[in-house]
Amino acid sequence: MSSLDVNKTYKLFIGGAFPRSESGRVYEIKGANKKFLANPALASRKDLRDAVVAAKSAQSGWANATAFNRGQILYRIAEIMQGRSEQFVEEICALEGVTTKAAKIQVVEAIDTWVWYSGWCDKLSSVSGSQNQVSGPFYNFTTPEALGVIALFAEGKPSLLGAVRTLAPVLAGGNSAILIASESYPLPAITLGEVIATSDVPGGVVNILTGKTSELLPWIGSHMEIDGVDVAGLNKKQEDEIKLVGADNLKRISRFALGNHPERILSFMEHKTIWHPIGI
Amino acid sequence: MSDFEYANAPESKAVANISPNYGLFIGGKFVDPKKGKSFSTINPATEELLSKVGYGDKSDIDAAVRSARAAYTKVWSKMPAKERGKYLYRIARIMQERAREFAVVETLDNGKPIRESRDTDIPLAAAHFFYHAGWADKLDYAGFGSKPKPLGVVGQIIPWNFPLLMLAWKIAPALAAGNTVVLKPAETTPLTALLFAEVCQQAGLPDGVVNIVTGDGITGAALVNHPDINKVAFTGSTEVGKAIARSISATKKTATLELGGKAANLVFEDAAIDEAVEGIINGIFFNQGHVCCAGSRLIIQENVADEVLEKLKKRMSLIRVGDPMDKNTDLGAINSKEQLNKIEEISKTGDAEGANRWSPDVKLPTKGFWYPPTIFTGVTQSHRIAREEIFGPVLSVLTFRTPAEAIEKANNTMYGLSAGIWSDKGAKVLWAAKQLKAGVIWSNTFNKFDPASPFGGYKESGWGREGGRHGLAGYLTSDSKVNK
Numbered sequence: 001m002s003s004l005d006v007n008k009t010y011k012l013f014i015g016g017a018f019p020r021s022e023s024g025r026v027y028e029i030k031g032a033n034k035k036f037l038a039n040p041a042l043a044s045r046k047d048l049r050d051a052v053v054a055a056k057s058a059q060s061g062w063a064n065a066t067a068f069n070r071g072q073i074l075y076r077i078a079e080i081m082q083g084r085s086e087q088f089v090e091e092i093c094a095l096e097g098v099t100t101k102a103a104k105i106q107v108v109e110a111i112d113t114w115v116w117y118s119g120w121c122d123k124l125s126s127v128s129g130s131q132n133q134v135s136g137p138f139y140n141f142t143t144p145e146a147l148g149v150i151a152l153f154a155e156g157k158p159s160l161l162g163a164v165r166t167l168a169p170v171l172a173g174g175n176s177a178i179l180i181a182s183e184s185y186p187l188p189a190i191t192l193g194e195v196i197a198t199s200d201v202p203g204g205v206v207n208i209l210t211g212k213t214s215e216l217l218p219w220i221g222s223h224m225e226i227d228g229v230d231v232a233g234l235n236k237k238q239e240d241e242i243k244l245v246g247a248d249n250l251k252r253i254s255r256f257a258l259g260n261h262p263e264r265i266l267s268f269m270e271h272k273t274i275w276h277p278i279g280i
Numbered sequence: 281m282s283d284f285e286y287a288n289a290p291e292s293k294a295v296a297n298i299s300p301n302y303g304l305f306i307g308g309k310f311v312d313p314k315k316g317k318s319f320s321t322i323n324p325a326t327e328e329l330l331s332k333v334g335y336g337d338k339s340d341i342d343a344a345v346r347s348a349r350a351a352y353t354k355v356w357s358k359m360p361a362k363e364r365g366k367y368l369y370r371i372a373r374i375m376q377e378r379a380r381e382f383a384v385v386e387t388l389d390n391g392k393p394i395r396e397s398r399d400t401d402i403p404l405a406a407a408h409f410f411y412h413a414g415w416a417d418k419l420d421y422a423g424f425g426s427k428p429k430p431l432g433v434v435g436q437i438i439p440w441n442f443p444l445l446m447l448a449w450k451i452a453p454a455l456a457a458g459n460t461v462v463l464k465p466a467e468t469t470p471l472t473a474l475l476f477a478e479v480c481q482q483a484g485l486p487d488g489v490v491n492i493v494t495g496d497g498i499t500g501a502a503l504v505n506h507p508d509i510n511k512v513a514f515t516g517s518t519e520v521g522k523a524i525a526r527s528i529s530a531t532k533k534t535a536t537l538e539l540g541g542k543a544a545n546l547v548f549e550d551a552a553i554d555e556a557v558e559g560i561i562n563g564i565f566f567n568q569g570h571v572c573c574a575g576s577r578l579i580i581q582e583n584v585a586d587e588v589l590e591k592l593k594k595r596m597s598l599i600r601v602g603d604p605m606d607k608n609t610d611l612g613a614i615n616s617k618e619q620l621n622k623i624e625e626i627s628k629t630g631d632a633e634g635a636n637r638w639s640p641d642v643k644l645p646t647k648g649f650w651y652p653p654t655i656f657t658g659v660t661q662s663h664r665i666a667r668e669e670i671f672g673p674v675l676s677v678l679t680f681r682t683p684a685e686a687i688e689k690a691n692n693t694m695y696g697l698s699a700g701i702w703s704d705k706g707a708k709v710l711w712a713a714k715q716l717k718a719g720v721i722w723s724n725t726f727n728k729f730d731p732a733s734p735f736g737g738y739k740e741s742g743w744g745r746e747g748g749r750h751g752l753a754g755y756l757t758s759d760s761k762v763n764k
Binding site for chain 2: 128130132135240243244248249250255257263264272276277
């Protein structure tokens with residue numbers, strides 16, 4: 001017996017909840033076969049500001065969780081994604097028009113990315129910190145700390161992997177994130193939000209917005225509570241623009257080569273050096 | 281109480297051979313600026329002329345960058361790393377040999393006490409070269425991938441508060457990593473950089489590896505905007521740092537920025553008060569308070585505030601203000617008329633906004649630029665003197681009741697360069713150190729610097745670190761980052 005599909009409403013992900021855009025706006029996403037797929041939300045400046053408030057208030061709790069705890073939560077995301085692999089494969093095939101095999105490879109790679117960064121959480125200060133041999137009776141050491149709230153412009157294709165590649169390292173370092181899904185390929189990012197919502201990630205640590213990159217970009221660039229930006233999904237002109245506006249609060253803005261690398265984590269961390277005298 | 285007055289103990293100027301005029305140091309030689317312009321540098325303690333130095337404009341910057349590029353391509357990038365390191369060792373040794381001369385020239389040109397230039401600035405500058413010399417042939421093991429590469433030509437702009445030390449912070453890691461440089465010293469303190477150019481000649485450093493172009497902000501802007509530099513390294517104000525970030529936003533250039541600060545110096549009730557008072561004095565009056573990481577916001581736990589302030593005022597009364605060339609002097613001259621005006625202007629807002637000013641009774645010299653050691657009590661977080669960098673010997677005092685309040689007040693600033701903690705409880709010190717949003721935390725000490733210790737700020741205090749392994753990263757390519 002055939003039955004009509006119950007289609008999903010693709011909404012934003014802010015502060016652990018799935019609201020529609022406060023603006024009431026949506027835009028149409030068609031599949032590779034030109035057929036209607038979904039009407040995701042067209043996020044507004046206000047939605048962005050709400051996301052920043054959520055991210056800012058969640059960040060210190062996330063950064064102050066033990067690194068072991070953060071690592072387990074990132075691993076939990078991988079576990080939950082594994083269980084929903086088929087859904088991601090279907091979504092990627094419909095959206096990107098790639099073969100099932102290619103979509104499966106992308107999903108596996110996305111899951112493996114979470115596992116890889118999960119393992120980094122409690123090793124960062126061993127690799128990037130130091131005890132410094134200063135010339136005097138002082139104990140002097142340097143450790144990496146989370147930067148704060150990071151905005152991520154995800155790449156369009158691969159749609160799921162593009163989102164995970166930018167998001168996982170930022171979370172590993174103890175930052176909270178505002179992921180701007182690719183304008184043309186946003187759907188897997190929203191489904192990723194559903195995974196994150198059920199993976200013990202505290203509400204507000206990850207926020208996901210869909211909408212027009214060009215509309216959100218200047219507000220992200222000028223928002224004084226956003227500390228860093230990964231410009232993976234931006235073109236050169238857009239990158240120049242956000243660097244110009246982002247100078248207002250000296251945002252840390254980076255673009256990375258493909259592939260996983262600890263520098264993706266460390267570029268959104270600050271190094272703190274502490275001096276203390278030695279003596280009785 | 282009987283007074284034991286200090287007899288004068290002046291350092292001799294004889295060791296300083298300051299030439300009446302200097303050209304620009306380009307391609308290993310002193311050359312006249314293309315337009316033939318020059319400007320004066322004076323002793324801020326006496327307002328006497330020290331020398332006339334060349335004013336570099338866009339065309340001079342272009343010549344310097346060309347010289348640096350040629351040296352990079354033809355010589356420095358091809359030289360075995362071991363040899364590069366040996367040049368840096370030579371430089372460190374010559375700086376040590378000529379340390380007294382450097383100290384005297386620094387004090388004459390800057391106004392800082394000879395005791396500080398002799399015991400802090402110059403030895404640390406030489407140590408910086410010695411430290412980085414050792415990195416030159418060990419970069420493959422520094423944790424930046426197996427074959428980190430230099431960036432190319434680096435444009436460097438330094439401030440007037442630690443002229444030679446800031447030069448060392450910039451040039452030593454750049455050269456160790458294999459880059460060549462064009463450095464612009466501060467307008468009011470060019471002399472030790474020009475003396476350093478002589479050291480490069482004595483060391484036989486290949487021509488063009490280090491180029492020094494004296495001038496003002498326009499000269500600096502020409503350097504930042506030169507199309508053939510790969511990186512900008514700047515120490516100075518947050519305002520100029522942001523302008524640099526904007527002007528390179530559409531280029532492939534990278535930047536490290538060491539900018540302003542408004543450091544909190546937290547005194548908890550369980551601190552060793554006498555030690556804390558010494559730390560407060562060092563934190564704000566070291567180098568006339570011309571220190572980006574100065575402990576300019578003293579935040580004291582309320583129940584010990586009276587005791588701390590009483591002892592602090594007593595200690596401030598013992599600060600000897602005057603001739604920087606006197607070896608007994610604690611507080612020297614303000615570096616320039618312009619800076620003195622700025623200190624006066626912001627300090628006046630402290631009076632106007634309702635804070636209470638106090639200075640010990642000191643007799644300031646009649647010539648030169650001077651400001652007495654000053655504290656403001658009754659300061660609130662919204663006062664300009666609690667928010668803006670004064671860059672002078674002026675301390676704003678606030679109080680707190682709970683540790684959480686201390687952290688909140690300390691972090692309530694756009695800056696995040698440094699902070700101090702005074703407490704005898706280890707767990708509390710580490711707790712506070714973790715909460716403070718600052719790149720350098722001094723606990724039970726203040727204003728300590730070392731080539732092995734990374735220095736640099738959170739938030740709007742800048743980008744990147746200088747010193748240590750972390751400082752090297754800013755002068756090497758990364759196998760993960762993409763610069764467009």
